[in-house]
Each structure stands twice: as structure tokens, then as C-alpha cells.
Amino acid sequence: MKYEWSMFCFKQKENxxxxxxxxxxxxxxxxxxxMLQEIDDWLGAQDLANPDCVDDLTGKNGMLVSVNIDELSVYKKIITRARNGKDAFFTLHLLPTMKCQLQCPYCFENGINKKSSMSKQILFQSVRWLSRYLEVNTNISALRLVFFGGEPLLRKNIIRLALPLFSNLAKKHRKKFFCEIITNGELLDKKIAGFLFQHNWKRAQITLDGDKDAHNQRRFGKNNRPTFNKIIENMRMILDLNFIEKVDVRINFDLLNADSIPALINFLAKLGYQDRMDLTFAFVNLTVTKRCSSGECKIKTTQDSENSIVSKNYLRFCQIAKTHGFSVPEEMVAGPLCIATIKHSVVIQPDGNLQKCFCSVGRPKYNFGHVLQLPVAYAKDRRFEMFEKRTRKCKEKKCPYLPICGGGCIWDSVCSSGKSGLEKPFCQKSLLSSVNQGLLRLNYGN
Ligand code: SF4
Ligand code: SF4
Incomplete structure (x- = not known):
């Protein structure tokens, strides 16, 4: 059998x-x-005896693959299986409200109608809708309920009603059940945390935007009300009382607040929850120039020069986090699957309209159904199923990042190119490449 390097390998010089x-x-x-030279020499003349390490590089490790294997077909099979989800979770993002008590200037929901809130009737109908969905799609093994918004904790009454309703529904259909919340953290008090805990609370994502001063300048309430101290107090409370095992701290950065992030990491490290906080660093694209409630916004695609600053900062933060005992990610991914592209997933908006992507909420043209129309098949919106078209060029180019990108985020592509973005990749290859090479060095280098 003849071998070659897998098309999905990327390399990084180290030590x-x-x-x-x-x-x-x-x-x-x-x-x-x-050793690398020996392998490369042997790959060029495979009638010679193979170097010892060849066996370790083939098989499951997949570094070297048979020249007869169509790696793109293997990839497609893996992605299709993951997307269609044999024994899948059903992921339900439930939005009790579009309102938010904070006034972050960069919010991706700015420009849409933020006034709508869920009524009890829509909630009850959502339960009926899901009950029917579980009857039609019998291969689902678990229900994952994620509260999102707006700020979901502005409607604690809906959360209190929804949790027993959905967990009982899961029980009735013999499915596992767990819940999560994506919140700004300011209203996360002991009572509601205890209630979430009673319903198998697995994940809380809370956002911070830098050290106390930087955060308060960006994530403030009415009359510039600062929020940092309250959020930290609430995060500590849910960990100290063991309401949840871990908190995901999402740290937003851009070119304006990047220099405050090291101080935030130092601050979090001093709190001493390294093994119970997962830090993620998310670049906020400040080149958003326009958003409108009925259509797309216009995001200028991040340029290579900007990508280089983003990747340097991202890796700098990961390095500092690692030095302080936090875990750092194995890789930066941009896909290929997300809640918008997997089969069994839906976002239910406060008015009962259904969407696939949580970034398009409040933009009616991305509705694909309503909880009043009981499902007859899976949650399908064709616009988020153009995987083949979106990745055609990526495959032609044999991009090594295909398995961790798959054409990138559809919504970013729409924001960047308008409606045609649904069919195009959103390529951030220079960013993915520099960050993933850096993470490889950080995790495995000396
Ligand atoms: S399309 Fe993009 S924004 Fe929407 S859910 Fe997927 S990754 Fe997230
Ligand atoms: S969008 Fe770019 S980085 Fe992503 S798989 Fe395609 S070519 Fe690769």
C-alpha cells in the first residue's frame, strides 16, 4: 500500500x-x-523499507493515509453522521424575552425589536410542539434546554414554569434532560440558581469584558450602573454553593479593551477557581457598520492585518491563562457544525417563531416555522443546509482546516455578503491557521 500525508495535517516548527x-x-x-526527513524521503520512494515510526502514523492516528483513500468522502461521512445525530440530543434554545437590562454598545441584537417577551400561552404551545417533535423523531436520546435572550433572567417566571414542563416532557418520552443558561450574570441570584440546580443544570455562560473598569465601561445598566462586582459575586455564589460544577466565562475582546484582559485573567486567577472556570476569548468584530431589523447587517470581513492582531492577542491571553493554571483550548474551531446546521435543534423566540441560528433572532425573514404548526419532520430550514455548496472551494483547495471549520459561520457569511452569504464560505483561514498553530505550540511544545 502506498501512503501520503493526510490532507488534514498542518505543521508547526517547534524546538x-x-x-x-x-x-x-x-x-x-x-x-x-x-525523522521527518526520513518519512518524507520514504514517501518519495516507498519500495524501500519503511522507517519504524510509520506504523504509529497510520491507522486511527491518520497522519499518513493510503493514496487510494478518498479523504473527503471519509470526512463527509463523519460530518453527515454527526449532523443527523443517531441517538442525538435535541437542543432547544428558548428565549423568554428579547429585553435586556444592559446597554452594551456592540450587542449583536442591536437594531432589532427588543421589546417582545414570551407569554404563558406560547410557552405551553412550545411544550406541545416539542412533544410532537419527539413523537415524530424517535431517535432523540436527550433534551438540552438552553435559556437565552435578550437576558433570560428578566423573565424568571417563564424559566420557573418552563423547567418542570420540559423536564416532565423529557421524562414522559424517556429522554434524559439537562438545562443551561447564557446570561449576563447580573440577576443570577440564589433562588433561581437553586431552581436551575433542581433541574440538572449543566452549564452557565457568563460574559466579562475586561477588568472591572473596562467591563463597567462596556457592560453597564441604566444610568451607567456598573455590573462587574455583582456578576463576580453571583459567579462565586453558584460555585461556592455547588449549584453548578463549572462556569464558562466568555471574555469579549476587541482592539479597544484587549489590554485590560490580562488584568482580568489575573483577577480571576486570584479568586482560585481555576478548575471550575473555563475561559473562552471571543473577538468582537467592531467593523459592524449597519444592522437593520428586516435584513442583514454589514460586517466588513476581518482583514488579514486585523487577523494577525486578533491571533496575537488571543494567544497572549491563552498563554497568561495557562500560566495561571486555567486550561486552554486544544483548538480554535469555526464549524463545521453548530446549532444552526445540526438537524435536531431549534431556537424558539418569544413570539413562538422558530429559527435555526441564535444570531438571526428578531429578524423575521429568518423564521422558518412557528410553534402553532406542529412538526411533521425535523427542524428544517434549507437556507442552513447548503453545506456542499459552501465547502466546494474549501475541498478543491484541500484546506486542512475543513474538519474544524467547514466553511465557517453561516451568519457571519450572511452579515458579510448579504443573502448570497448563505451559499458562500466565511473564510478566516489566516486566523484559524495562526491561532491553531499557536495553540499546538502552547499545548504540546516545550
Ligand atoms: S450560523 Fe454562526 S452564529 Fe449561527 S449558530 Fe452557527 S456558528 Fe453560531
Ligand atoms: S472557509 Fe477557509 S478555512 Fe474554512 S474550510 Fe474553507 S478554505 Fe478552509
Whole structure:
């Protein structure tokens, strides 16, 4: 059998050798320059005896693959299986309200109607809708209920009603059940945290925008009410009382607040919850120039020069986080699957309209159904199913990042190119490449 390097491998020089990662299998190897040269020589003349390490590089590790294997077909099979979800979760993002008590200037929901709130009738109808969905789609193994908004904790009454209703529904259909919340954290008090805990609370995502001063300048309430101290107090409370095992701290950064992020990491480290906080660093694209409630916004695609600053900052924050004992991600992904592209997933807006992507909420043209129309099949919106079209060029180019990107975020593509973005990739290859090479070094280098 003849071998070649997998198309999904990327390399990073490190300490007199090379780190190699396969994005499809996740395998990582370190090779001295001499060893790598031996392999490359052998690949060029495979009638010679193979070097010892060849066996370790083939098989499950997938670093070297048979020249007869169509790797793109293997990739497609894996993605299709994951998307269609045999024994899948059903992910329900429930939006009790579009209102929010904060006034963050960069909010992606700015420009839409933020006044709508869910009525009890819509909530009850959502339960009926899901009950029917579970009857039609029998392969679902668990219900994952995620509260999102607006700020979901502005409607604690809906959360209190929804949790027993959906967990009982899951029980009735013999499905596992767990809940999550994406919140700004200011209203997360002991009572509601205890209630979430009683319903198998698995995840809380809370956003911080830098150290106390930077955060309060960006994530403030009415009359510039500061929010940092309250959010930290609430985060500590849910961890100290063991309402939840871990908190996901999403740290937004852009070119304006980047220099305040190291101070925030230092601050969080001093709190001493390193093994109970997962930090994620998210770049906020400040080049959003226009949003409108009926259509797309216009995001200027992040340029390579900007990408280089973003990746340097991202890796700088990861390095500092690692030094302070926080875990750092194995890789930065931009896809290929998300709640908008997997089969069994839906966003229910306060008025009962259904969407696939949580970033398009409040834009009626992205509605694809309503909880009053009981489902007859899975939650399908064709516009988020153009995977083949979106990745055609990526495949032609044999992009090694395909398994962790798959054409990138559809919504970013729509924001960047308008309606045609649904069919196009949103390519951030220079960013993915520099960040993932840096993470490889950070996780596996010396
Ligand atoms: S399309 Fe983009 S924004 Fe929407 S859910 Fe997927 S990754 Fe998120
Ligand atoms: S969008 Fe760009 S980075 Fe992503 S898979 Fe396609 S070519 Fe690669």
C-alpha cells in the first residue's frame, strides 16, 4: 500500500523539530527534523523499507493515509453522521424575552425589536410542539434546554414554569434532560440558581469584558450602573454553593479593551477557581457598520492585518491563562457544525417563531416555522443546509482546516455578503491557521 500525508495535517516548527496535527482525527505528533526527513524521503520512494515510526502514523492516528483513500468522502461521512445525530440530543434554545437590562454598545441584537417577551400561552404551545417533535423523531436520546435572550433572567417566571414542563416532557418520552443558561450574570441570584440546580443544570455562560473598569465601561445598566462586582459575586455564589460544577466565562475582546484582559485573567486567577472556570476569548468584530431589523447587517470581513492582531492577542491571553493554571483550548474551531446546521435543534423566540441560528433572532425573514404548526419532520430550514455548496472551494483547495471549520459561520457569511452569504464560505483561514498553530505550540511544545 502506498501512503501520503493526510490532507488534514498542518505543521508547526517547534524546538528543532515539527509538531503535526491532524484536524480530522485530533492526533498530534512531534518529530525531529531527521525523522521527518526520513518519512518524507520514504514517501518519495516507498519500495524501500519503511522507517519504524510509520506504523504509529497510520491507522486511527491518520497522519499518513493510503493514496487510494478518498479523504473527503471519509470526512463527509463523519460530518453527515454527526449532523443527523443517531441517538442525538435535541437542543432547544428558548428565549423568554428579547429585553435586556444592559446597554452594551456592540450587542449583536442591536437594531432589532427588543421589546417582545414570551407569554404563558406560547410557552405551553412550545411544550406541545416539542412533544410532537419527539413523537415524530424517535431517535432523540436527550433534551438540552438552553435559556437565552435578550437576558433570560428578566423573565424568571417563564424559566420557573418552563423547567418542570420540559423536564416532565423529557421524562414522559424517556429522554434524559439537562438545562443551561447564557446570561449576563447580573440577576443570577440564589433562588433561581437553586431552581436551575433542581433541574440538572449543566452549564452557565457568563460574559466579562475586561477588568472591572473596562467591563463597567462596556457592560453597564441604566444610568451607567456598573455590573462587574455583582456578576463576580453571583459567579462565586453558584460555585461556592455547588449549584453548578463549572462556569464558562466568555471574555469579549476587541482592539479597544484587549489590554485590560490580562488584568482580568489575573483577577480571576486570584479568586482560585481555576478548575471550575473555563475561559473562552471571543473577538468582537467592531467593523459592524449597519444592522437593520428586516435584513442583514454589514460586517466588513476581518482583514488579514486585523487577523494577525486578533491571533496575537488571543494567544497572549491563552498563554497568561495557562500560566495561571486555567486550561486552554486544544483548538480554535469555526464549524463545521453548530446549532444552526445540526438537524435536531431549534431556537424558539418569544413570539413562538422558530429559527435555526441564535444570531438571526428578531429578524423575521429568518423564521422558518412557528410553534402553532406542529412538526411533521425535523427542524428544517434549507437556507442552513447548503453545506456542499459552501465547502466546494474549501475541498478543491484541500484546506486542512475543513474538519474544524467547514466553511465557517453561516451568519457571519450572511452579515458579510448579504443573502448570497448563505451559499458562500466565511473564510478566516489566516486566523484559524495562526491561532491553531499557536495553540499546538502552547499545548504540546516545550
Ligand atoms: S450560523 Fe454562526 S452564529 Fe449561527 S449558530 Fe452557527 S456558528 Fe453560531
Ligand atoms: S472557509 Fe477557509 S478555512 Fe474554512 S474550510 Fe474553507 S478554505 Fe478552509
Amino acid at each position: 528543532g523539530g515539527t509538531l503535526i496535527k491532524n484536524t480530522l482525527t485530533g492526533s498530534v505528533v512531534y518529530m525531529s527534523n531527521q
